[in-house]
Amino acid sequence: GAVVSQHPSRVICKSGTSVKIECRSLDFQATTMFWYRQFPKQSLMLMATSNEGSKATYEQGVEKDKFLINHASLTLSTLTVTSAHPEDSSFYICSASYKQGTSPLHFGNGTRLTVT
Amino acid sequence: RKEVEQDPGPFNVPEGATVAFNCTYSNSASQSFFWYRQDCRKEPKLLMSVYSSGNEDGRFTAQLNRASQYISLLIRDSKLSDSATYLCVVNEENTGFQKLVFGTGTRLLVSP
Numbered sequence: 156g157a158v159v160s161q162h163p164s165r166v167i168c169k170s171g172t173s174v175k176i177e178c179r180s181l182d183f184q185a186t187t188m189f190w191y192r193q194f195p196k197q198s199l200m201l202m203a204t205s206n207e208g209s210k211a212t213y214e215q216g217v218e219k220d221k222f223l224i225n226h227a228s229l230t231l232s233t234l235t236v237t238s239a240h241p242e243d244s245s246f247y248i249c250s251a252s253y254k255q256g257t258s259p260l261h262f263g264n265g266t267r268l269t270v271t
Numbered sequence: 272r273k274e275v276e277q278d279p280g281p282f283n284v285p286e287g288a289t290v291a292f293n294c295t296y297s298n299s300a301s302q303s304f305f306w307y308r309q310d311c312r313k314e315p316k317l318l319m320s321v322y323s324s325g326n327e328d329g330r331f332t333a334q335l336n337r338a339s340q341y342i343s344l345l346i347r348d349s350k351l352s353d354s355a356t357y358l359c360v361v362n363e364e365n366t367g368f369q370k371l372v373f374g375t376g377t378r379l380l381v382s383p
Contacts, residue, residue: 161314189371198275198358198375199315248314260371262314 158182159251161263168239169271176234176266178249184229185251189260190222193246205232239270274298277359277374284381288349292377294342294359304335306344307358309376315358318344349381 158181168174178188186207191199203224204212211224223235232251236243246267250260277294284290296304304321319326321333321342332345342359356376363370 196375198373200373201371246312260317262316265314267312 159185159249159261159263161249161266163266164264165267165269167269167271170240171238173235173237174239174268176236176247176249176268178232178234178251178263180230180251183251185232186229188226188232188249188251190224190232190234191248191250193248199248202234207232236268239268241270244268244270273374274363274372275359275361275374277357277377279375279377281378281380284349284379286349286351286381286383288381289345289347290349290379291346292344292357292359292379294344294374296340296342296359296361296372298361298363298372299337299340301340301361301363303362304342305360305362305371306331306333306342307360307373309356309358311356315360315373318357346379349379351381351383354379354381 160179160181162177166174188205190202192202193199201214202217205224205226207226207229213219221237223237226232246265248265249263252260275296282290306318307315308318309315319328319331319333321335323335325334330347334343346353356378358376359374361372363372
């Protein structure tokens with residue numbers, strides 16, 4: 156079946172540094188990928204929709220200059236958390252669908268970011 | 272009001288029990304519905320889609336009531352391995368790209 160790979164699975168960084176997270180669709184082409192964030196005991200919240208070859212669409216309240224998204228190919232989207240702060244510590248998950256419309260999403264294994 | 276509401280639980284049941292989870296959604300234009308399972312500190316994994324006519328996959332049965340904007344998941348003969356958080360997920364878009372809204376999840380604990 157479809158597989159989405161995310162890297163790294165865990166990262167610890169110092170406040171003020173930037174962290175890049177990669178999301179790859181391994182056996183299908185994903186024109187659209189999604190980035191979510193999940194804080195402890197809370198639901199997944201959509202941060203942005205990443206479109207191959209164009210600018211990402213950010214959800215309300217998500218700073219596009221802080222969370223840089225690049226979707227340069229049909230199999231790779233990256234999320235860069237710039238100038239990370241402790242409040243950015245969270246579980247970041249990407250997802251992709253190999254078919255537009257109502258097909259379910261497949262998720263990457265997530266990245267647990269801890270900013271010290 | 273939350274867009275997708277679930278009882279957070281936890282539901283504590285013995286092995287072999289039958290347990291049901293409910294979910295309500297606020298957007299009547301929602302197009303498709305799913306149940307995902309999320310284990311602690313892991314990514315969500317698709318359990319099953321929910322179809323208008325109701326559908327079953329082994330021990331799992333999902334039902335949808337569009338009039339009441341209500342989705343359910345029934346688990347029969349619970350196993351220890353069923354312990355997880357079950358996420359009700361609603362797709363609010365049908366323009367070609369999905370806008371998924373997640374419930375906060377219902378936690379299930381199956382004990383020996």
